[in-house]
Amino acid sequence: MAEANMIAPDEAPILVWLRRDLRLRDNPALSAAAATGRPVVVVFIRDPLFDALGAAHKWRFGLGLDHFAARLRQLGNRLILRSGSALDVLRDIIGETGATTIYWNRAYDPDGIARDTEVKASFASQDIDVESFSGNLLQEPWKTTTKTGGHFKVYSPFWRALSVQAIAAPLAPPAQLRLVGNVPRSEDLAQWDLGAEMRRGAAVVAQHLLLGEEAAQARLDQFLDTVLPEYGEGRDFPARALTSNLSEPLAYGEISARQIWHQTLLRYPHGEAEKFLKELAWRDFAWHLTFHDPHIQTGCWRREWDRFQWEDRADDPRLIAWQQGRTGVDLVDAGMRELYATGRMHNRVRMIVASYLTKHLRMHWRFGQQWFADTLVDWDAASNAMGWQWVAGCGPDAAPYFRVFNPDTQQQKFDGQNTYCRHWLGTNSGFEEAVPLSWKTSRPLNPIVSLPEGRAQALAALEAFKTAEHPAT
Ligand SMILES: Cc1cc2nc3c(=O)[nH]c(=O)nc-3n(C[C@H](O)[C@H](O)[C@H](O)COP(=O)(O)OP(=O)(O)OC[C@H]3O[C@@H](n4cnc5c(N)ncnc54)[C@H](O)[C@@H]3O)c2cc1C
Structure with missing residues (x-):
């Protein structure tokens, strides 16, 4: 901490805690950090919640992290990988770098919320600024309300209330992300062995992946150009490949729902794409339910x-x-x-x-x-x-x-x-x-x-x- 104390406030690094947001475009936490002009430390934490993920998801997450690390290197920055409890890791990195601020994009699952709340509360008493951002949904789950201020339990009225709101426009990628002088040590992704539970399936599944921010963007462009006009009529036929396949990059935040929303409307401004946007909004509805009725994750909603x-x-x-x-x-x-x-x-x-x-x-x-x-x-x-x-x-x-x-x-x-x-x-x-x-x-x-x-x-x-x-x- 001795070295940290000597850092001028406007030079103190900002820590960006990366989670399900492996992208440069429309990444509010990353953009806000870049906009300060201060050095930025981007960290991904392999915490117990990450370890509890399923085999295919964890393996694919590892590929996404590897890809995103390369994107950060192109910007002259580094992805720092650490394992342990989120609170311990963040404390360690603050100690090592003198960071005074932590930014992240919000999670909405009950375990993620509990972890983030604990982290926020713990740093509040230590003069560390913690700020969370809206980056993973079209709209925050508490912003879409019934006329009486409650939450929705049925999709159609949820859609009517969501679709008349202004959905925030996606952000441009940061032009630069200053690297901190004393780059903290990173663990080795290969040593994490995130594909350990995939046995021999990984080689086959790998042939079907849509990996990384650029591939997601290219798929969205292609989908809008050539597939969307047939989506409404063809989306139910499994052999016809007339859906977007964007659920995979959405799951790791390699593309944001807001990017999909706005690009679709830009291309189809007169309601031609409503069926597709309504499907996209089902994802928001699912998170709206999990946020307001978290027992849906582990027990019957009814x-x-x-x-x-x-x-x-x-x-x-x-x-x-x-x-x-x-x-x-x-x-x-x-x-x-x-x-x-x-x-x-x-x-x-x-x-x-x-x-x-x-x-x-x-x-x-x-x-x-x-x-x-x-x-x-x-x-x-x-x-x-x-x-x-x-x-x-x-x-x-x-x-x-x-x-x-x-x-x-x-x-x-x-x-x-x-x-x-x-x-x-x-x-x-x-x-x-x-x-x-x-x-x-x-x-x-x-x-x-x-x-x-x-x-x-x-x-x-x-x-x-x-x-x-x-x-x-
Ligand atoms: C039993 C069951 C389990 C499911 N588990 C998941 C899951 O783990 N992850 C997941 O992303 N989707 C899940 N879905 C929803 C849906 O099957 C997938 O989102 C869809 O098949 C993804 O393909 P696509 O990206 O080509 O969809 P498109 O038809 O192109 O739709 C665009 C986007 O809209 C969203 N979307 C579409 N339909 C739904 C839906 N019914 N519910 C929520 N969001 C939707 C997705 O984000 C999707 O990428 C599940 C559905 C069922 C019935």
């Missing part, structure tokens, strides 16, 4: 559904067959194989695999939520929790429980030529190379639970639940 008789055994062979794409239901298995080989799954197919798990098999949605968290490269805590509960029938704005997707009918409707299923159930998809050697890859000739039987059992379980919950009705 609390009474915690008493539903879900099948609850993690070693249930039917769950394992579902995870490994061996249910014998073509569209379900195709989707689960796409997920394992690419780290992604088309939205329509996500709904169908989720419905089969929670309705036909009556497995707890939490198993699906966890499997997606472990295997998706576009995992987003809020969208995942909301998506699972929407399908299972226990979330806000949910499809009613008695709506049981029929995968065969869905296949006829959305994969009528069988293109998607043929690809993912065939032998050239990459799936068999991606899976661990311990997995079986042969599928049963008949579904492990037939569609009529699963549907009948799901409806019977609902009736029993309703009767138990409301005996008089």
Whole structure:
């Protein structure tokens, strides 16, 4: 600290704590730090919350960090990597550099909020300025309110209230980021071994990635130029590739929702892109719900559904067959194989695999939520929790429980030529190379639970639940 005390206030470094915002453009914390003209120390912390992430997400995060570190080097700065509790690491770096200010872009998940609140409170008493910024959503979750000042529980009125607000314009990338004189030591990303849990799947999944800020921007441009006019009509057909694929870079903040919003409106100012913008706003809605009703992350949003008789055994062979794409239901298995080989799954197919798990098999949605968290490269805590509960029938704005997707009918409707299923159930998809050697890859000739039987059992379980919950009705 002796050296730190000698630094003139207008030369004291600013610490930017990087989290899910691996970008230079529209990064409010980074831009605010650059605008001061003071030296900037950019740090990423491998804290216990990071270590708890799923295998594919953590691996992909590592690739994103590597890419962003190179972007920072081009600007003459360095990405400092440290592990430990956020508070300890920030204290250490302040001690080493004499930084007097910490900036970050906000998190909205309950664990992230608790951590950030503790960090803020701790530095408040130490003459360290801490400032957080809005960088990850279209709008802060507390700014979109009902007429009575409450939060929304249904999407359509949320959209109406969000879409009339002014969404902040994206910021230009900083022209320069001054490097601090005594650059703090950084840990070695390779030593973090973030792909350790990916086993042999990583090489296959890597072929499908959209990695880094420039790739995300190029994809957005291409999507707006060539795909968007067909999005409204074509987005439900998994073989047609008519969606943006931007969920992956959004998950690491390699592009911001505000960039997507404004560029889309610039290109399509007369409402032609409303369907796409409405989908983008579902992500904000998911975070709005997680912020206001954080129990959605770990329990049923409709609390009474915690008493539903879900099948609850993690070693249930039917769950394992579902995870490994061996249910014998073509569209379900195709989707689960796409997920394992690419780290992604088309939205329509996500709904169908989720419905089969929670309705036909009556497995707890939490198993699906966890499997997606472990295997998706576009995992987003809020969208995942909301998506699972929407399908299972226990979330806000949910499809009613008695709506049981029929995968065969869905296949006829959305994969009528069988293109998607043929690809993912065939032998050239990459799936068999991606899976661990311990997995079986042969599928049963008949579904492990037939569609009529699963549907009948799901409806019977609902009736029993309703009767138990409301005996008089
Ligand atoms: C069971 C289940 C789990 C899901 N888990 C995730 C998840 O972990 N991460 C994730 O990003 N999305 C999740 N979704 C939502 C959706 O499937 C993906 O956002 C979408 O498939 C991403 O593809 P895209 O970028 O091509 O979407 P596009 O159709 O191009 O949409 C543009 C953007 O809008 C947002 N968006 C679109 N649909 C939704 C939606 N239903 N909910 C929230 N945001 C949406 C995404 O940010 C997406 O990138 C889940 C859906 C279900 C049914």
